[in-house]
Amino acid sequence: xxxxxxxxxxxxxxxxxxxxxxxxxxxxxxxxxxxxxxxxxxxxxxxxxxxxxxxxxxxxxxxxxxxxxxxxxxxxxxxxxxxxxxxxxxxxxxxxxxxxxxxxxxxxxxxxxxxxxxxxxxxxxxxxxxxxxxxxx
Numbered sequence: 001x002x003x004x005x006x007x008x009x010x011x012x013x014x015x016x017x018x019x020x021x022x023x024x025x026x027x028x029x030x031x032x033x034x035x036x037x038x039x040x041x042x043x044x045x046x047x048x049x050x051x052x053x054x055x056x057x058x059x060x061x062x063x064x065x066x067x068x069x070x071x072x073x074x075x076x077x078x079x080x081x082x083x084x085x086x087x088x089x090x091x092x093x094x095x096x097x098x099x100x101x102x103x104x105x106x107x108x109x110x111x112x113x114x115x116x117x118x119x120x121x122x123x124x125x126x127x128x129x130x131x132x133x134x135x136x137x
Contacts, residue, residue, distance in 0.1 A: 006061045010040045014111050015062045018128040023109045024062075025125050026055045028117040032103060038111035051117035052080075055124060056087055058113060064092050065129030070099040073121040084124055 006012050014024065025031070028051060033039050042049055067088055074081050074096060085094060097105070105125055106112060115122075 006057055008040075008042070011058065011061070011113065014038070014040065015058070018062065018110060020128060020130045021065070022128050023105070023125050024058065024128070025106045025109045025112040025123060026051065026058055027106075027112050027114050028119060028122040029114060030118075030120075031106065031112065031114070031123050033112045033114065034103075034107035037107060037109055039114060040111055041114045043114050043116040045116055046118045048116040051115050051119065051122040052083055052087065054113060054115045055084065059088060059126060062126065063129035063131050064088060064126050066093045066095065066127040068095045068097055068102060068105060068125040068127075070102045070121045070123060071096045072099045073123075076121055077119060080119060080122060 002012070006015070018024065027033075029043050029046070042054060067084070069081065069084060088094065099121060102123060102125065106123075109125065
């Protein structure tokens with residue numbers, strides 16, 4: 001058993017297997033998960049677990065080189081966008097794309113981690129970096 005950090009076996013395994021440039025999506029309960037993309041379903045009931053605590057746990061357990069959110073999030077929920085930005089830190093580039101493009105890009109992800117979040121557009125694609133070199137320090 002792990003003493004700290006992530007305890008969910010599937011999440012630990014997923015993050016340990018990620019290579020540089022691969023992506024993982026932390027998603028709300030409604031994001032369609034494309035066929036063939038691994039699903040790690042954490043959703044228990046509406047709001048449980050919430051998007052931000054799951055994002056914090058996943059992003060804290062990996063080197064995040066960049067992230068992508070839907071443009072619609074900025075217009076519909078700027079406070080959530082601010083929380084995502086704060087959580088990822090100022091050194092992680094945050095790209096905005098139309099929601100349809102985010103759904104398309106999620107088809108290339110190593111996995112989608114589905115939360116119980118019911119907030120529209122509460123989705124982020126995290127791109128894995130490396131733990132060595134200037135970016136990983």
